[in-house]
Amino acid sequence: MKITVIGTGYVGITTAASLGEIGHQIIGVDIDKLKIEQLNNGILPIYEPGVEPVIQNLLKQGTLHFTTSLQEAMKETEIIFIAVGTPQLSDGRPDLKYVDEVAREVGRYMSKYIVIVDKSTVPVGTAERVQSLIMEQLNLRKLSVSFDVVSNPEFLQEGKALQNSRNPDRIVLGCSSRAAEEIMLKLYDNIDAPKHITSPRNAEMIKYASNSFLATKITFINEMARLCDLLAVDVVEVAKGMGMDKRIGPYFLQAGIGYGGSCFPKDVSALAMMGREANMEMSILRSIQEINQTQTDWFLGRVKESMGVLDGKRITLLGLAFKPDTDDIREAPSLKLIQKLLTEGAIVTGFDPVANNKIKNIFPNVKISEDAYSAAKDAEAVVICTEWKEIIDLDWRTIKSLMHGNFIFDGRNALDGDMLQLEEFQYWGVGRSLNKIV
Ligand SMILES: NC(=O)c1ccc[n+]([C@@H]2O[C@H](COP(=O)([O-])OP(=O)(O)OC[C@H]3O[C@@H](n4cnc5c(N)ncnc54)[C@H](O)[C@@H]3O)[C@@H](O)[C@H]2O)c1
Structure with missing residues (x-):
């Protein structure tokens, strides 16, 4: 055709x-x-x-x-x-x-x-x-x-x-x-x-309902992560146990620093507006938006709790696209995090396998490195924003030897925290208080 x-x-x-x-x-x-x-x-x-x-x-x-x-x-x-x-x-x-x-x-x-x-x-x-x-x-x-x-x-x-x-x-x-x-x-x-x-109207709604439901699943587990953190529970274990139930399923249950991208934020917002225009407040969607918006603040709170005042501290962000295998940075949580860290006075360095140039255009004053090892050099902390395979597979012993400190904040629960602790990193994952820095 x-x-x-x-x-x-x-x-x-x-x-x-x-x-x-x-x-x-x-x-x-x-x-x-x-x-x-x-x-x-x-x-x-x-x-x-x-x-x-x-x-x-x-x-x-x-x-x-x-x-x-x-x-x-x-x-x-x-x-x-x-x-x-x-x-x-x-x-x-x-x-x-x-x-x-x-x-x-x-x-x-x-x-x-x-x-x-x-x-x-x-x-x-x-x-x-x-x-x-x-x-x-x-x-x-x-x-x-x-x-x-x-x-x-x-x-x-x-x-x-x-x-x-x-x-x-x-x-x-x-x-x-x-x-x-x-x-x-x-x-x-x-x-x-x-x-x-x-019908066309049903089809249009299926798209918004699907994306909003996926955003709900992510947000649910993110809120669970916050509670797990307070109660000495590991959210990764919780998600695993939940996901084995066929009615729940294991997908979109990975706690992290919030959803981003060009679809979920705008589609949740559009559905909420559709409700408002029909004189119906979609309270679930309102909560999702609120929790997602504050997820990076919550994450940053944990960073500050561990590192103290961030003014003058060298922090390296690895993975800047909104998810792995894309160069798309629209609504990427990394953007919020960079902005917040800069406001706190931190010295931020970043690296992404493909999205470096796009980040440079937004933050001309942030140092963007051509590879993860140079990005980690002299850093007091490394933050994982996006779980690119090539980032997970880095030689973490080498990273440690290049760093000036030993904090790892894994915003995607993508790394092996136990292994990193053996390498004398201070590892912190999202909602994994069992692995929390002691
Ligand atoms: N990106 C995704 O993952 C994804 C997934 C599902 C649905 N969607 C939806 O699909 C749509 C497109 O998303 P995208 O990410 O591909 O957008 P995009 O911004 O990557 O691409 C849109 C393209 O449309 C072009 N364009 C704008 N006006 C035009 C015109 N008058 N004539 C010809 N071209 C024109 C732009 O130049 C641009 O190249 C959006 O509604 C989005 O919500 C996106």
């Missing part, structure tokens, strides 16, 4: 790669000329494991290309994916201006039946909004063309995006017509996953 994907960010590029792989012809569209130029040369503007070779292969085969012209892309397309950003506005709502712009542009160039698919995360009612924006343009052109708008939310996780798109747990298809449903089923025919066919 001939597909256009509008927006070539994390979601758009992965959608192009995974649909291209199963035999569809893809045109990727973006307003960012530099991105399009890079992509046409097989260079990925983002870090996402495994995607670049797939894109290069499809470009070589001639079944994929990128353009800045939606008009050109729409000439033969059967399906258009909208995969543009929906960032959070200051009042907590998602900004739909990019989705609106795309809808109007589609209406300006549409001349035959097309299925328009919302892949961006958008509030309930957005499929109808996209429908009416397209209709407005068609009316201006005095054209009567039929079309369908489908909601097909994306559930990929950065760092595992290709794997998730190839083998999704489910594909949610919010369709308002039988014709659109058949086209979408044909599109995904080669992907072996359960297809949940429902």
Whole structure:
């Protein structure tokens, strides 16, 4: 099938790669000329494991290309994916201006039946909004063309995006017509996953409910970690024992320094706003936001309890992206932590395997090192913000010999605390008071 994907960010590029792989012809569209130029040369503007070779292969085969012209892309397309950003506005709502712009542009160039698919995360009612924006343009052109708008939310996780798109747990298809449903089923025919066919409004809500539920699970265990810390209980053992219950499951039960990224914070906030607009206060969501916002303060409190006044202390943060295997630093807990440590007067050094440049742009005065060992040199404490495998696998004896002190604050409970204590580190994990510094 001939597909256009509008927006070539994390979601758009992965959608192009995974649909291209199963035999569809893809045109990727973006307003960012530099991105399009890079992509046409097989260079990925983002870090996402495994995607670049797939894109290069499809470009070589001639079944994929990128353009800045939606008009050109729409000439033969059967399906258009909208995969543009929906960032959070200051009042907590998602900004739909990019989705609106795309809808109007589609209406300006549409001349035959097309299925328009919302892949961006958008509030309930957005499929109808996209429908009416397209209709407005068609009316201006005095054209009567039929079309369908489908909601097909994306559930990929950065760092595992290709794997998730190839083998999704489910594909949610919010369709308002039988014709659109058949086209979408044909599109995904080669992907072996359960297809949940429902209405566009239901599909839109499934996305927000799923992300908010995952954020709830993380936040629950983070609050448990705070209590475990007070009661000499190890939250890792607790999560393990809880997760063995099939009704609970082991995923998203790892205590840490809070969730971040471009999705959970904005999606929880958008769902809470949807509730407010419907005159319903979502108290669970309010608590989640509050606990998540204070998780870095709580963590910093533990650092101060161990190290005393932080003014003038050298502290190294390892792993700065919001999670491993991505260069995405949007809403990364490391950003909050760096800011708070600087405010306390600490001398901060950082290292991330791929996100260094992005951090440098935000904190030009923070020293960013090219490798973890140089970052640890002379540090009094090392803080693990993101559990990159290459950080977990560091030679910790060497790190110890380079440091000026011996504190490790493991914000992801990723390291072997017992082993580190044998190496004479003072190790502190999140909610693991049994391993607490004595
Ligand atoms: N990143 C994720 O892990 C993830 C996962 C699931 C869902 N989502 C949702 O998918 C959507 C996209 O997220 P992302 O992380 O890929 O965003 P992104 O910011 O990485 O990419 C968005 C792209 O859209 C482009 N764009 C903006 N306006 C455009 C226009 N008028 N025409 C063409 N291109 C335009 C931008 O230039 C940018 O390249 C969001 O709604 C997000 O919530 C993201």
